[in-house]
Amino acid sequence: MSTSRHRMPFGAELDDGAVRFRLWAPAAERVAVEISNGDAEPHLLDLTPAGNGWFELTTEAAGPGSRYGYRVTGAQSDGRLPLPDPASRFQPEGVHGPSEVIDPTAFCWHQTGPGSDWRGMPWQTAVIYELHVGCFSREGSFAGAARRLQQLADLGVTAVELMPVAAFPGRRNWGYDGVLPFAPAASYGRPEDLKAFVEQAHALGLMVLLDVVYNHFGPEGNYLHLYAPQFFTDRHQTPWGDGINFDGDGSPTVRDFFIQNALYWIEEYRLDGLRLDAVHAIADDSPTHILTDLARAVEAGPGQQRRVHLVLENDANEAHRLKGDARSPGRYAAQWNDDFHHAAHVLLTGERDGYYADYAEAPARSLGRCLAEGFAYQGEASGFRHGEPRGEPSRLLPPTAVVNLLQNHDQVGNRAFGERLPQLTRPEAVRAATAVLLLAPSPPLLFMGQEVAADSPFLFFCDFGPDLAEAVTAGRRREFSRFLRFADEAAQQAIPDPNAPATFARSRLDWSDLDQPEHRAWRSFHRRLLALRRTEIVPRLVGMGGASGTAVVIGETGLSVRWQLGDGATLQLFANLGERELADAALATPLAALAPTDRLHMEPATAESALAAGRLPPWGVAWYLTPAASAASAASAATPEPEQAG
Incomplete structure (x- = not known):
């Protein structure tokens, strides 16, 4: 047996029978920690100011399983209510409840059997399967998803990518509204359940990648502004409001918070990599961009012992952030290639509104450029972006630097009714596009259920408090009002309510239905193509360069x-x-x-x-x-x- 632990410079850390609590609260006058052990009155202990906005305390009054929260006095907080730890490892009662002290060494990783000497897999072997933990299995949990991993291995998948699992408000969410980035969502299980999922995946020869969000915090359950407003800046604006402060006063601590988060997931959970969400929304005018510092930290840390892959979602198509060869420190293995999806979608469905307009004139040309060179937009003007140039030349990158896809959570779930590609075009069109996707040199991505042509939609869902829930529902319907088919109010009202439990329930895969002959045939089709990829294509990708x-x-x-x-x-x-x-x-x-x-x-x-x-x-x-x-x-x-x- 072995254990894994990432020692964090903040949060609740076990140390020789005691717990060290450390919080950055530069706007606070006083910080106390309220500790509950379940069978006695809570302890209320003051943390000691340690300079530069830090407060800390080491005490034997807490141990593994203790619940705790910070009472912060000053600025916008009066100290009457305990607040969760922003570096909490677990929130058993949700994002508004107490944090729990976790002993990461309590989970023993097996040192014998399949996966025991796991050191990762080369990136060129990647066949990625994106899934939402809450919708992938009937149980909607890490354990339920783990029971389906054998099917993915049999299919020919080599990497499972989890949509964000960091704690979010309510019981259901896509994950991009997370507010406590170190805590696996209690809806899916405990930290040890996620570790068991990873261990099972490795035993089956599957990498595990995690989607992480470093561009914003969700709108409910984020208390940082009460005692650490320096986490945010109005000098940079994002679609979610003020940007995260990566380059102003206090930014060294903010930068370290997210770098430590990346290291934490990779080291403590033994993940094989991360997918960084929408990095084009991360503004940083520092001499060295946070993305570069983060990649270098991973390379210098866990990347020294095993293969770790970092992947970007980047609408800016910044080719300079991607690895051209093995001697590219601070760069990323690959980027999701939305250009591939958009060009293929126009060809397959004929849809040309919204961002598809940029590909409407010559979709085959755009798709061909994606297959041969990486991006379709390599500096050309984008009509959808009001004529602004988009992208950088990518021809000199190897094909493995882009991840191609026909479906993902965004492209399905951001449709009003969450239709999958088979609902939008004929079966022979889907087969043809799938054959292109799965045998091309670039790593392919499948979205859960794609391999069986699932009938269920994947809808946008969440579970916010009453006031915010009403605003989100209205905003979602207003968002689609610019489309002709949703111009009248009656059509808008037909759009599923994101906060309704039924919306989430409809998005869950029904594996009993997916075992029907038609769906099994689609699975066999994907399996045959992936077997060809594994035996004939992947071995020949080694040494493949740009151009x-x-x-x-x-x-x-x-x-x-x-x-x-x-x-x-x-x-x-x-x-x-x-x-x-x-x-x-x-x-x-x-x-x-x-x-x-x-x-x-x-x-x-x-x-x-x-x-x-x-x-x-x-x-x-x-x-x-x-x-x-x-x-x-x-x-x-x-x-x-x-x-x-x-």
């Missing part, structure tokens, strides 16, 4: 994409993501140069004769893998490219 792909647009809906893989082999994709057959010299000539024995996969299964004639049927996809020895001769047979996607 390895080229794309040609064929007609309005067709693509030919070619990659030079790390072992010298050539991977080629021919795809028709449209309803009309494609017949073009740019398609026929390279197809004629390829041997049918090099074909990895084709859609539909009846496309053989069309491919032999140099044509692609509607929603047709053909993948070819040419070994290094014959790749040069195949390349020389290709004609000049009529239209580059990049």
Whole structure:
């Protein structure tokens, strides 16, 4: 058995039979801790000022399982009510209740059996499965999700990505309204339940990534402004109000708070990486950006002992934050590629409003550029963003620097009725796009239920207090009023109420329904493709650098994409993501140069004769893998490219 512990410079830390309490409260005059051990009157003990806004106390009056809260006097707090610890490891009664002293060494990690010598997995092996703990299983818990992990391993998934689990107000939430970032939500279980989930995943050969939110705190249950207003700044504004203070007075402590949070999840819970939410909303004018400092801290810490992967969501498409090679300190393994999703979505559904307008003119060109070069927007003006340039050149990044996807929590859940892709287009279109996604060199991401074409929606849900709940419901409906189909009030009222328990219940996967033949067929389809990826694609990604792909647009809906893989082999994709057959010299000539024995996969299964004639049927996809020895001769047979996607 072994244990894991991250020693934090704040919060409640066990030390030789005592507990050290430490709180940063620069606006406070006095801080006391109220400790309850359940069978006696609570202890109320003053913390000692320690300079620079810190208060601390070490006492034997508390131990593992003790409940505690801080009574803060001064500024906007009168000290009458105990407040939760911002670095609480657990909130058994929710974000407004007392914190609990946790002994992280009480959980024993097994040192024998599968997963016992786990050191992580190379990033190029990643097949990511995003899930919401509350909706993934009937139980809606860490334990319930753990019981489904075998299915994911059998499918061919190699990395499970949890939507945020940090404590949030109420019983249900997407997780992006978290207010206590060190405490796993009590709705899902205790800290040891999350650790057991991670241990089970590792035993099955699965990495575990966690979505973390470092750009804002949720609107309910955040008490920091009462005693540490320096956590925030009005010099930077975000969609949620004042920005987090990463670059002003007091910012060293704020920066350390979030860096310690990243280290805590990775070290104490043995996670394999983090996905940082919406980092484009993190404003930092410091000489060294907080994102760089955070990545360097992970590299210098847990990254020295095992593989740890940091992933960004970044609407700004900042290629300079991503790793071009192994010698890129302070950079990130990959970024979610929304460009890929948006371009594919326009081709598959025809939807062109909102941010899809940026991809409406030439969606196949945008998709081809994503497949060959990373981003579709690499500095071009974005009409959706009022003509502002978006992105940086990404062609020199390896394909593993972007995570491609067809569905995720945002793209499904931010629709008014939470429709999944199969509800928006025909099955053959979904099959074709899935074949493109799962066999391309970039790591693919699946959203829970995608692999079985789940019928259930994934809706926006939360559980705020009465006043805030009413405002959120009204705001959600107002948000959609700009769309023509929701212009009248009756249509707006039909949008599900985010705070209604039924909205959450509808978003939960029903695995009994998903075992029906139609859904099993979709699962088998995904499993076959992922087996091909594992055996034929992944081993050849090692050593694959930037500028390895080229794309040609064929007609309005067709693509030919070619990659030079790390072992010298050539991977080629021919795809028709449209309803009309494609017949073009740019398609026929390279197809004629390829041997049918090099074909990895084709859609539909009846496309053989069309491919032999140099044509692609509607929603047709053909993948070819040419070994290094014959790749040069195949390349020389290709004609000049009529239209580059990049």
